[in-house]
Amino acid sequence: MAILVGIGGSLLIGLTLWDAFETIILPRRVRRTWRFMHLVYRLTWTPWSGIVRRVGAANRRENLLSYYGPLSLLLLLGVWALSLIVGFAVLDWALSFQPAGSSAVDFSTDLFLSGSSFFTTGLGSVTASTGLARFLVVMEGAVGFGFLAIIISYLPGLNNAFSQREVNVSLLDARAGSPPSAGELLTRCNEGVVDGFLRDWERWSAELMESHLSYPMLSYFRSQHDNQSWVTALTMVLDLCTLVLVGIDGVPTGAAYLTFAMARHAAADLSEVLAAPPRPPRPDRLPPADLARLRAELEAAGMCLAEGPAADQRLLELRQMYEPYVNGLAHHLLASLPAWLPEPGRRDNWETTAWEWEA
Numbered sequence: 001m002a003i004l005v006g007i008g009g010s011l012l013i014g015l016t017l018w019d020a021f022e023t024i025i026l027p028r029r030v031r032r033t034w035r036f037m038h039l040v041y042r043l044t045w046t047p048w049s050g051i052v053r054r055v056g057a058a059n060r061r062e063n064l065l066s067y068y069g070p071l072s073l074l075l076l077l078g079v080w081a082l083s084l085i086v087g088f089a090v091l092d093w094a095l096s097f098q099p100a101g102s103s104a105v106d107f108s109t110d111l112f113l114s115g116s117s118f119f120t121t122g123l124g125s126v127t128a129s130t131g132l133a134r135f136l137v138v139m140e141g142a143v144g145f146g147f148l149a150i151i152i153s154y155l156p157g158l159n160n161a162f163s164q165r166e167v168n169v170s171l172l173d174a175r176a177g178s179p180p181s182a183g184e185l186l187t188r189c190n191e192g193v194v195d196g197f198l199r200d201w202e203r204w205s206a207e208l209m210e211s212h213l214s215y216p217m218l219s220y221f222r223s224q225h226d227n228q229s230w231v232t233a234l235t236m237v238l239d240l241c242t243l244v245l246v247g248i249d250g251v252p253t254g255a256a257y258l259t260f261a262m263a264r265h266a267a268a269d270l271s272e273v274l275a276a277p278p279r280p281p282r283p284d285r286l287p288p289a290d291l292a293r294l295r296a297e298l299e300a301a302g303m304c305l306a307e308g309p310a311a312d313q314r315l316l317e318l319r320q321m322y323e324p325y326v327n328g329l330a331h332h333l334l335a336s337l338p339a340w341l342p343e344p345g346r347r348d349n350w351e352t353t354a355w356e357w358e359a
Helices: 002-025 035-051 058-094 109-118 133-175 182-188 192-216 216-220 230-247 254-273 288-300 307-333
Strands: none
Touching: 002 035, 002 058, 002 133, 002 182, 035 058, 035 192, 035 216, 035 288, 058 109, 058 133, 058 216, 109 133, 133 182, 133 192, 133 216, 133 230, 182 230, 182 288, 192 230, 192 254, 254 307, 288 307
């Protein structure tokens, strides 16, 4: 029995360290399904999102969602630390150590010794009494010190990845409105600006995919404003690429094709990692009446979108390649997909302030 318990404790330690390595240090996607990280997020996100869905006010919902990302990361770190402490305590108990300063072998004593060793507090009220026990205490102290040091050193990297994502999301405000829309961006920009804009967002999509596949917890970090999100930005870019690929006079399609491929790749891969299955949007995001209005507004801005059955079919085919994925992500993360055209009278974020003041 003691041997089996000891093997279980060793496996718990090994699995915890491996999961932390894959989540924090390994810079690539991990396809293994059973992980502490997946368990923590699946057990916490479902009840958290369920509670948020019942909140009436949109600003209160977004405020609650903004707390989940940082709190879930802290919870994950706590689960790893607790698993290591319990694993070493089980190993101590299985080897029948008699800690100095205790009158009887008790698992709570082993747990206390393991916790003080992991956090290197060195209280001294309970100490190891044998050579092998001392070795385990030293090894756990080294693991705890290294674990905490690595976690602390990688937190700035996570924050930097989040900041890089949000810079471009914020830049959409004056370019495409709040929330952003492909139609609004085209009416505000000229033909030359669109090509350079798409090249910048091809790189953003690649950086988004690389950072969020390596650190999926970043997907749950919310943007600064309630009407902005990385899902909204990614969808707007795909909408814009779709319109350019269908055909807009004076706008080359080369950058649009490359950006569409990269952004669609990011949407598909992230939906898989976050276990957000694709689901076609209901109702249709661009019904015939809205498509006609979009063409009219683009024509008024000097940009003619291709018309006819072939253009409409091409538009539908491109939309079907990405809309189910971004809609699945939006449903999972409780985000809203952007419209193809802005709401009438909607002001950009830069035009509003918490203190309305006029000179």
